[in-house]
Amino acid sequence: MTAAQIEVLVVDDNDDDAVLIGHSLSRAGLPVRLTRAETSEEVTATLAGRPVDVVICDYNLPGVRAEDVLVQVREHDADLPFVLVSGQVGEEKAADLMRAGARDFVLKDRLTRLAPAVQRELHEAAERRRHRHTEQQLRQAERLDSLGQLAGGIAHDFNNILAVISGYATILNEELGPDHALHADALAIEQAAARGSGLTRQLLIFSGLEPSRPELLDLNVVATDMQRVLSRTLGDDVELTTMLSLNLPRITIDRSKLEQVIMNAAMNARAAMPSNGRLTVSTEVVRETGHVCLSIIDSGRGMPPEVAARAFEPFFTTKGRGKGTGLGLATAYGVITEAGGTISLDSRPGEGTTLRICLPPAEIAAPASTLVRRPPSTTGxxxxxxxxxxxxxxxxxxxxxxxxxxxxxxxxxxxxxxxxxxxxxxxxxxxxxxxxxxxxxxxxxxxxxxxxxxxxxxxxxxxxxxxxxxxxxxxxxxxxxxxxxxxxxxxxxxxxx
Ligand SMILES: Nc1ncnc2c1ncn2[C@@H]1O[C@H](COP(=O)(O)OP(=O)(O)O)[C@@H](O)[C@H]1O
Ligand SMILES: [Mg+2]
Missing domain, CATH: 3.40.50.2300 (Response regulator)
Known part of the structure; x- marks a missing residue:
């Protein structure tokens, strides 16, 4: 039992009895705070006004039937412990009440039983709540799963459509040439198709439908190769710095998914630095574990704790409808954990945000591939x-x-x-x-x-x-x-x- 105060609502018309109840609980060492109610209106008002941990109700109330109080309490919270106290109650009546959902029943001349009963009830209610929470998470997982299947179902056709749009837009672009009045329009079509495909890809990765092709990578090479596209994403008023630790152990991960993760982080950083700022991409090895880490540090507006706590949640966004999808960090989380790594956030309002990705070193270091570039020949x-x-x-x-x-x-x-x-x-x-x-x-x-x-x-x-x-x-x-x-x-x- 925690030392936190236990809020008790005593429904009793008799002051002395309420005091006795309070005494028997504190004597047993329970840190209780009592509120008393006599009428059903008072019960409603108390339940609405503050959190109550347990209701102890007298059976013989002049103004209200205990059965009705029980219904009221159950309507408010199905899990709230309800203990009945009574001087005199027929066995049949007691059995009826228990069936109706009263959790326990204590005689007024045996009040020493009350504290253990309350403790047990609180414990069981906590268990029930935990259980309910797990069920909710399961349902959420099932929802995400069916969403993933839905996404997978349309992604195929959708990508075919986008392939046609962007393919013809590219040809248009090349045929028109940069000086043509419609060149910018064709470019806009190409860019819109690229955004559409980015979104489908995000959904496919997020829902686990995109197969992974893990390869042996040097994080420094990935970070360096991405510099150009990152600086384009960030624009001129964000200063991009890359700080690399040399001789990193290599890691195993799907390269294009890792790039997507870095891109997602950069876009979040960009959004958090509306006017100007600094983005630092750095790599390092954690000496104790050999893990290879990539930090993406921005000087943006940061996050309040309640946002940081939910940032990895799928579909959680503070950017508003049509602006954010809430899939960026959820996808990043999926990709990194699939690769056996960890991803975490450190953020404070006004002080910027650090996103840190750590990946285990690849077991066997293969020799670096020697890539020979040939001039492109296009016959065949x-x-x-x-x-x-x-x-x-x-x-x-x-x-x-x-x-x-x-x-x-x-x-x-x-x-x-x-x-x-x-x-x-x-x-x-x-x-x-x-x-x-x-x-x-x-x-x-x-x-x-x-x-x-x-x-x-x-x-x-x-x-x-x-x-x-x-x-x-x-x-x-x-x-x-x-x-x-x-x-x-x-x-x-x-x-x-
Ligand atoms: N670098 C950052 N700085 C400030 N807030 C951030 C940052 N990265 C993420 N967030 C917060 O986390 C939320 C979820 O991010 P994300 O999963 O990428 O979805 P989206 O970008 O579509 O909103 C964002 O809406 C934002 O509130
Ligand atoms: Mg995002």
């Missing part, structure tokens, strides 16, 4: 398999413009037929989720004929365990729709060489 025969006409067309146009020879099929069976009929190809570019056969299965089939066939997958999303779907082969990159034409061309170039 590409088989594009995609069931969405719009996506297939735009991908075809991007590839042809770059110099590739493009063959298109609108489903895997058609693709297999083309190959059996003698089509020679240098690479396969395929959607994953298509009717009849998954792109992964198609790739496996074609690799039976040509084991080293270069393959690039594109997908609105893949749930790693799609029924009948195969694991993505490690040597085949996955492009998330909608993709920039630059990324598509890079991916193809990489697998072709």
């Amino acid at each position: 025969r590409i088989l594009v398999v995609e069931d969405e006409d719009g996506v297939r067309d735009i991908v075809g146009r991007i590839l042809r413009r770059a110099g590739y020879e493009v063959h298109a099929a609108d489903d895997p069976v058609e693709a297999l037929r083309l190959v059996h009929d003698g089509l020679e190809l240098d690479a396969l570019l395929t959607d994953i989720i298509m009717p009849g056969m998954y792109g992964t299965q198609l790739a496996a089939e074609l690799r039976k004929i040509r084991p080293a066939l270069p393959v690039v997958f594109m997908s609105g999303y893949t749930s790693g365990s799609a029924p009948g779907g195969e694991e993505l082969p490690a040597d085949a990159p996955l492009l998330h729709k909608p993709f920039q034409s630059e990324n598509l061309l890079n991916a193809l170039h990489t697998v072709l060489h």
Whole structure:
């Protein structure tokens, strides 16, 4: 039992009895504070006015029936302990009251029983509340789960649509050239599509539907590579500083998800520094644990404790409808914990915010990859398999413009037929989720004929365990729709060489 004061509401018409009740409780060492009520109005007023921990009610009240007080109390709070005290009560009556929800029943000449009864009731009520709280959390988790499924369900189609919009906007842009009067309009379309895809991606990552491709990374390299995009996000009036500890152990995490986390933090920092400020990105090793940490420190307005306490909650936002989604930190939390790390906030109003991400060091340090960059060559025969006409067309146009020879099929069976009929190809570019056969299965089939066939997958999303779907082969990159034409061309170039 905690030493906190116990608020007791005594419903009794008799002063002396109320005093006796109070005495018996304090004598037993319970730190009680008593409020007395005689009428049902007084009971209502007390319950409304202040928190009450336990109600002790006399059975023989002149103005009100104990049964009615009980109903009143139950309506106010189903878990509030209710103990009946009485000089005389028939056994039957007592049984009725217990059935109606009175938790215990003490005779006035046996008041020594009262304190243990109150203590037990308080304990049980706390248990019931804890239980209810757990149930609520479970329900919340279930809600989030179905939301995730919903998001996953539309994300596929939605990303296809965005791929078409952004693909054509890019072509428009290039055709119009920077001096054309409509160039800015086409650019705006491209940017809006990019924002749409950012939002879907956030939802997919958040709901765990986006498969992770963990890789061995140097946090310093990620932080350095992101400098350019960060400074663009932050704008001119935020000063960006990067402070790196050298020779970090490497970590294992999905790179694009980690970048999303850093981006989310930067956007929050940006919003907290409306006029100007400083953002510091720093890396370090925690000597005791070997964990590698990334801190993102802003000089913004900070958070009051009640906001900080809820900041990681999904859909919690202080930014108002249409401005914030409340998914930024929730997503960050999901990504970092999935990778075995921790994420925490330190913030005070007016003093800025530090978001700290710590990741465990990768067990085996693999040799640094030696990446040889070649000049992009864009010749070769590409088989594009995609069931969405719009996506297939735009991908075809991007590839042809770059110099590739493009063959298109609108489903895997058609693709297999083309190959059996003698089509020679240098690479396969395929959607994953298509009717009849998954792109992964198609790739496996074609690799039976040509084991080293270069393959690039594109997908609105893949749930790693799609029924009948195969694991993505490690040597085949996955492009998330909608993709920039630059990324598509890079991916193809990489697998072709
Ligand atoms: N760097 C920060 N400075 C001040 N407040 C922040 C910062 N980061 C997050 N917050 C608070 O936490 C809330 C939740 O953040 P987030 O999950 O990214 O959702 P959103 O940005 O869409 O509101 C924000 O609305 C804001 O009140
Ligand atoms: Mg945010």
